[in-house]
Amino acid sequence: MYAFGPSMILTLHPSGNVALAERISEISRGDVVILQSPQDPNKLLIKRVIGVEGDCVSFVVDKDESRRTIVVPRGHVWVEGDYTQNSRDSRTFGPLPYGLIQGRVLWRVWPFQDFGPIGPTTT
Template sequence: MFRRVLGTTLGFVGYTVQYGCIAHCAFEYIGEVVVCSGPSMEPTIVNHDIVFSERMSRHLCKIEKGDIIIAKSPFDPNMNICKRVIGLEGDKVCTSAPSDLFKNHFFVPKGHVWLEGDNLRNSTDSRSYGPIPYALIRGRVCLKLWPPHSFGTLSESPSRQIIKPQRNSDSD
């Protein structure tokens, strides 16, 4: 009797560990579901929207200007932020805080990205804390899951501040 109970318990623990490892690998390397909070990405993503963040782009260094990313906060490693990539390493970014009269120019250093919220008047982003290291990026938001009426891929930046350069294969 004791052997049977022990065997059943150990079998259950074994399956639980296996499925836990599979789930961990899926969330770490494939993607995760994220509930967004705060007004910084309005109107693209509003408070309590649920999005899917894929992790493959981060691992393959395929983050591009205009992508919305989930990253670790540079202020609090226990908190994630959701922002749009405005500049990549080597880019010159021209931006200003909502209260500034003049534009500021920043160069994005190697291994960093410049992030800004779509709601520029209500966003704490790279304008406050500077460029963030690429290593803080957790994933690229590729799909809005909730609410159902806005299910689908995400739109361009509402401020249209992203200018994607034309790729010319002859100059490479």
């Protein structure tokens, strides 16, 4: 898969990476996942899982930095881009149904200087 854009800049290069992904059986907090956009079904996004069902997640709501906390509902995850200042993610579209997750990103394979695993570490 080819991925580009600024929302995952701390994990993936904004001008593009080729990455290896797998269809997944279990989602874990910290996984980087490919998902179908809940706002545009023709678009795929790459985001990090911040919370799984039952987790309490706090996030900044607006430019005034007011915070909101939610409990991730059953059958959903909370996803965010690593570069939160420029990411359309669960802070925009809410908890994401598991059914929209297409796979988990495992390795960066190009450019070669970035070659390596993408671990489940949250930023």
